[in-house]
Amino acid sequence: MAASADHVKALVRAHAEGDEDAFYSVALQLAAKSARQGHNLLAAELRDLVDEARAQPTRKQGPTLVVQPRGELAELVSASYPDIHLADMTLAEAVQEQLQRVLHEQRQRERLENHGFAPIYRLLLVGPPGTGKSMSAAVLARELSLPLFTVRLDGLISRFMGQTASKLRLVFDTAAKSRAVYLFDEFDAIGAERRIEGDVGEARRILNSFLLFLDEARPESLLVAATNHAGILDNALFRRFDAVITYDVPSAEQATEVLRRRLASMNTKRVDWSRLADHVGGLSHAELVRAAEAAAKDAILTGHAQLSSSALMAALGARRATRNG
Structure with missing residues (x-):
């Protein structure tokens, strides 16, 4: 049959x-x-x-494997296959909802396109370092079973002076043919009117080329730009993206959740989580994770069976001192 x-x-x-x-x-x-x-x-x-x-028990679906970038493309992007889900992240509710919306539209993109609409596919992620922007791109890739192609724009510009626009064209051409999440990290490298010392004209040409490529891009792939410095971006950029998602350092409640998640394998019965609220303010997700890891490793290496509040607060203080130093 x-x-x-x-x-x-x-x-x-x-x-x-x-x-x-x-x-x-x-x-x-x-x-x-x-x-x-x-x-x-x-x-x-x-x-x-x-x-x-x-x-059968639900199996985690792996990403769609593609050939690693070769030739010129290999000099411009790095490919990875993330294994982190949205549920694994601790984010503000508004950010969670926006990412869920992106995923929902992408999963239903054929239905939208059949009615003449495109799903959200051009994203600008802005916020302080370590607040989950790059990790969000990884989550989008994992949830959609796509590879993540990371473009380091600062390195691209410094390495291919005078050829940056043509190299960007190659990346966008690839995005039109190979479905993936393309992360343009440190986006302010081209989004601001400077960066190339002594050659403002070249910087403007690169920015104009990027704007043109972004306008011409089709929704075959997700194009995600991330920056720590939204304030210096050219205003013309914001209009080109389908969605702008703003990240911030976690609240005390969210920070505690970040610590709990990272220390899930440790004995934390002696930790008074309420006491930590005064010690987490202003620390990013990444800083909280590193502090939790430092405290856990100290406990393991010194033979302590349990992690204490004082040890965790000391690690948080040390991380804050490192940042301020």
Whole structure:
């Protein structure tokens, strides 16, 4: 029994979107069609396969593997396959909701495009260092089972002086053909009117080229720009992005959650989490994680069975002193 073209397309579409329920539903439709055509053995086998698959524990779906960048592209981007989910991050509710919206539109992009609309695919992430911007790009890649291609713009400019615009064109051409999340890290390297000392004209040409490429980009991939210095970005940039997501250092409650998550493997019964509220203010997510790791490693290496409040507060103080120093 040959599956109908509609069934085949529906199976492929459900698989591509990671929609298991839709995939199984189509498979059962095929089983029913087989039974109507008298192929009872095949119908029974299909139903059994669906039942077995549904009974299996949920497996984490890995990212869609692609060939590592080669040739010129290998000099411009680094490829990775993140393994972090949105649920693993501690973010402000507004940021969580915006990222969820991006994921929802991307997962339903075919439905949107069938009605003449494009999903959100050009994102600008702004906020202090260590607040989760680059990690959010990794989360988008993981949740959508896509590779993450990171473009280090500061290195690209310094390494390919005079060729930066053509190199950017290569990145955007690749994004149009190879679906992935493309992270333009340290975006202020081209978003501000400077950076190339003694050659403001070149900086302007690079920025204008980027704006043109961004305008021409199609929603095959996600284009994510991240910057720690939104205040120095050219105003023309903000209008080019479908969404601008603002990050900030975590609140005391969020900071405590960051610490708890990182110390989940430790014995923290002696930690008075309420006492930490006065010691986490102003620290970024990354700084909190490093402080938690330092306290945990000290406890492990000194043979202490439990992590104490005082040890954790000392680590937080040391991290703050390092930043201020």
